[in-house]
Amino acid sequence: MAKIRLDKFICEALTLTRSESHRVIRGGGVEVDGKMQKDIALKIDSDKSDVRYKGKALTYKSFHYYILNKPAGYITSTEDERDPTIMEILPEKIKKMGLFPVGRLDKDTEGLVLLTDNGALSHYLLSPKHHVSKKYYLESDLELSEKDVEAFFQGVDIGEKSLTLPATLEIFENDPKKAYLTLCEGKFHQVKRMLCAVSKNVLYLERVAFATLTLPEDLERGEVRELTDTETAELEKLLPVQ
Ligand code: URA
Numbered sequence: 001m002a003k004i005r006l007d008k009f010i011c012e013a014l015t016l017t018r019s020e021s022h023r024v025i026r027g028g029g030v031e032v033d034g035k036m037q038k039d040i041a042l043k044i045d046s047d048k049s050d051v052r053y054k055g056k057a058l059t060y061k062s063f064h065y066y067i068l069n070k071p072a073g074y075i076t077s078t079e080d081e082r083d084p085t086i087m088e089i090l091p092e093k094i095k096k097m098g099l100f101p102v103g104r105l106d107k108d109t110e111g112l113v114l115l116t117d118n119g120a121l122s123h124y125l126l127s128p129k130h131h132v133s134k135k136y137y138l139e140s141d142l143e144l145s146e147k148d149v150e151a152f153f154q155g156v157d158i159g160e161k162s163l164t165l166p167a168t169l170e171i172f173e174n175d176p177k178k179a180y181l182t183l184c185e186g187k188f189h190q191v192k193r194m195l196c197a198v199s200k201n202v203l204y205l206e207r208v209a210f211a212t213l214t215l216p217e218d219l220e221r222g223e224v225r226e227l228t229d230t231e232t233a234e235l236e237k238l239l240p241v242q
Contacts (some may be wrong), residue, residue, distance in 0.1 A: 004060075006032065007040040009051060013058040017233040029054050036065070043048070063099055063118035065227040065235065067221045071115045076104040083107060090115075102126065103186060103210075111137075112215040114235075115224070123171035125211055131184035132238075135209035136148050136191050141143050141201040143176040144169065148198045156197035160187060162195060180208070211235060 010021040010030060024030060025040050031052045032044055044051065046060040068086060070076065075083045078100055087095055099115040102122045116122055125132050148169055155163030165185050173177040181191060192202045208215045212234040219225060227235065 002134075003043040004046050005040070006030065006037060006042040006044055006051075009044060009046055009055070009058070009060055011229075011233075012060055012062050013051070014053060015160070018229055020233075024053065031055075032237055052139060063116060063121070065230075066094060066099060066115040066224050067213060067216070067219065067227060068101075068113040068115060068224040069215060069221050070105055070110055070166075071221045072108045072110050075107055076101045076113060079082045086113060094224060099240055103107060105207060106189065106192075106205070109205045110221065112213060113207075114210060114211050114213060121236065123241050126186070130238075132186075132207055132211045133182055133184050133209070134186060135180055135182045136205060137204075137208050138179055138181055138191060138195070138202055139204040140177050140179070140195060141203055142199075144171045144179050144200070145176070148200075151198055152194060156194055158187065158190070158193040164190070167194070186200065211238060 005068070006025060007018060007021045010016060011018055012023055014021070014024065022040050026038055026061075027184065028038060029038055030037055031050075032042065033050050049057045053058075066213075070086055071089070073084065074086045077085050078087055079085060086101060087233075094115075097117065099117050100122070102114040102116060102125050103166060105111065105113060124130060149171065152164070152167040152169045158162055164187075165183070167184070168180075169183040170180040170182075181194070183190060187193070191205055195202050206215075213231060215235065
C-alpha cells in the first residue's frame with residue numbers, strides 16, 4: 001500500500017470527516033510507532049505503521065463509493081444473461097474496482113444508485129430493521145388525491161403479511177399526476193404495487209434520494225461520480241461504530 005497522509009488514515013479508520021480528524025490529531029490523541037503525532041500531513045505506511053488512537057490500535061480500511069444516475073433499460077446488478085446491466089455504462093476504471101450496487105431499481109426506473117465495496121454499510125442500508133429512506137419522483141396514469149396521501153400515510157395492502165409502513169406522498173400542485181413518494185422500506189416493486197393498491201399505474205419512476213444522498217442536479221443520466229468526502233462521511237456515520 002502506498003504512503004498516505006495521517007489525516008486520511010484517521011478519517012478512514014475512525015469514520016470522521018477531514019476536519020474532525022484534524023481536531024483528533026491536533027488534540028494529541030494519535031500515536032504513530034509509539035510517538036504522539038500532531039502533524040496532519042505526516043506520510044505514513046498504512047500497512048506497516050502502528051497507529052493508535054487513545055492507545056487503541058487502528059486499522060486502515062478504505063472503501064469506495066460512487067453515485068450513478070441510472071438510465072432506463074439497464075438491470076441493477078453486476079451480471080445478467082439477458083439484459084444489459086449498469087456495469088456496462090461504467091467507465092473501465094470503475095468497472096474494475098469490484099463495486100456492487102446497494103439495492104435494486106427496476107429496469108425501467110431511473111435515478112440514484114449507490115455503488116460501493118463496503119459490504120457492512122450496504123447490509124446496514126438494505127436491512128428492513130433500519131428503515132432507511134428512499135424518495136421517488138413518479139408520474140401516475142391518473143390524478144393523485146388527498147385520499148391517496150392519507151392511504152399511504154396509514155399503510156396500504158400490497159399483498160404482504162402487513163400493510164406498508166407510513167409513507168409520504170407529496171402531490172405537485174400544478175399537476176396532480178406527478179408526485180414525490182418517500183418510503184422507509186424497500187419491497188420488490190414497492191412503488192408500483194402501492195400505486196396499484198390505490199387503483200393507479202406508475203408511468204415513470206425516478207429515485208431522487210437514498211439515505212443521506214440526493215441525486216445531484218449536475219449528474220447527467222448515465223453518469224457516475226465518486227462521493228465527496230462530506231457525502232461519504234455522512235453516509236458512513238449511519239453505521240454504528242464497530
Ligand atoms: N419501487 C418500484 O416499484 N420500482 C423501483 O425500481 C423502485 C421502487
